[in-house]
Amino acid sequence: MAFRIRPVDATFYDLFSESAQHLVIGAGLLAEMLAEGADREDVAQRMRDAEHAADETTHSIVRRVNSTFITPFDREDIYALASGLDDIMDMMDEAVDLVLLYEVKELPPELSVQVEVLQQCAELTADAMPRLRSMKDLSEFWIEINRLENTGDKTFRRLLAKLFSGDFKALEVLKLKDIVESLEGAIDAFEKVANTIEQIAVKES
Amino acid sequence: MAFRIRPVDATFYDLFSESAQHLVIGAGLLAEMLAEGADREDVAQRMRDAEHAADETTHSIVRRVNSTFITPFDREDIYALASGLDDIMDMMDEAVDLVLLYEVKELPPELSVQVEVLQQCAELTADAMPRLRSMKDLSEFWIEINRLENTGDKTFRRLLAKLFSGDFKALEVLKLKDIVESLEGAIDAFEKVANTIEQIAVKES
């Protein structure tokens, strides 16, 4: 379409940016949680606060989409994006929570590799959100997230193989597997958000 | 909107009430299943019957939404509510099934605490369904479900910590963890239904 004037509620973009900022904070707390000598109780409490703040932002988006007549893109896509971002935070919160709850003593170093992937995904997502306004230069975002997800998947598989190598006792495997899977779930959730954004961009272009 | 006349198919409300009544029965059977000296084969059979009856109700709702021109609220919300209620029943059925299948000898008492939460959630949901007609006094419903879900989550985490405390063998942990997670899944599924109803109420108000 060569020419389009559509009055939109600009604050949707702000809210999506806010939502992604929570993910940057969450991924940072996850890194803190895995660091040696971390005060796990304290980090987990801050993660819970961050997760509540993220929930607030999600609710604001949902309330706004329900009460606004004209939205910058399809209502269902706004829901999908908002809940996709929220799912990521939930997964990262779960990972932090499990580390605290299971009192895991020794964490395989590959876990930190996964958390670094999550931190990069969060940064990229936060950077991309303001570009939703123009719908420009978004393809590099989803391509890079997909690349990171591929890397994450390889590490995930290496981690699983390591857990079952015989070096860990069954109970430790059970604990670590839950943590490893929640990190993998968070990375997958970033990919889902990237796919949602790709779909929105294709529709709107 | 001060004034609205909209011819609706009243039986949607009846079907949602019926659907929630199945949940009251299901939660009761779950409590029976955990009771000492229960005839597990017999309870599990009655649970299967209850689950089939619930399926029937869900199908009736879906058939009706597909064949009715005017629905009391958005088609997609009717689907979401119907399948949300159905998911709860599936989760409770799964929990009963696992108790039978895994032949677990000793069940931690906290499991009964979770089942009491489920029974309360089911009662509240059955009470709330008729109020969909007027869309009045529903906020107390979703607030209370959210409160119960918070309680359930604390018990869930206590249960997980207990399972990994070293008092249980790995195989018992594996079995109990599945059961504990299916109860947690059922409680979460109630919260999802409460959120769906909140969303419907906000849209329709």
Added chain:
Amino acid sequence: MAFRIRPVDATFYDLFSESAQHLVIGAGLLAEMLAEGADREDVAQRMRDAEHAADETTHSIVRRVNSTFITPFDREDIYALASGLDDIMDMMDEAVDLVLLYEVKELPPELSVQVEVLQQCAELTADAMPRLRSMKDLSEFWIEINRLENTGDKTFRRLLAKLFSGDFKALEVLKLKDIVESLEGAIDAFEKVANTIEQIAVKES
């Protein structure tokens, strides 16, 4: 409706048939993977290729639905069907991957029973896709898939009971349970596709 002329993009049907053909290939590779003396690395590589090819088809459907004005049935149903078919492939790919990754030595024979169910489901689905055009003779498809899913569910439960019978060590249970559950997930995913098709057929009839 006695008379209907609706110009449609015929290639949607072709793409759905293509998508289901990938499932036939995937289920065949799954059977190869479980066969004694299989070159697991090689089969897993071919499964990855098949999964990528399936992804391509899914993307083609999504791109087409986003760029086509008139679709043969509701846009949301096309999405649901495309992603439902894609989910099946993902589950089968996961099962193959876990067999490789976990280096499981002894696979219980009931696993092959589940894979036979998957092969039958895939054949039936591939046969049914061309009938989407006329929307005729589809009910036998979803009835048969539901019957197969019931059989699969019984085998699944027998498998779980066997895993926990005491004959397997905790670590083996953990590994086999993941594989068993991914097969069960694939069968369930076929049922979901059958339900989606039932819903589409009811709407369009």
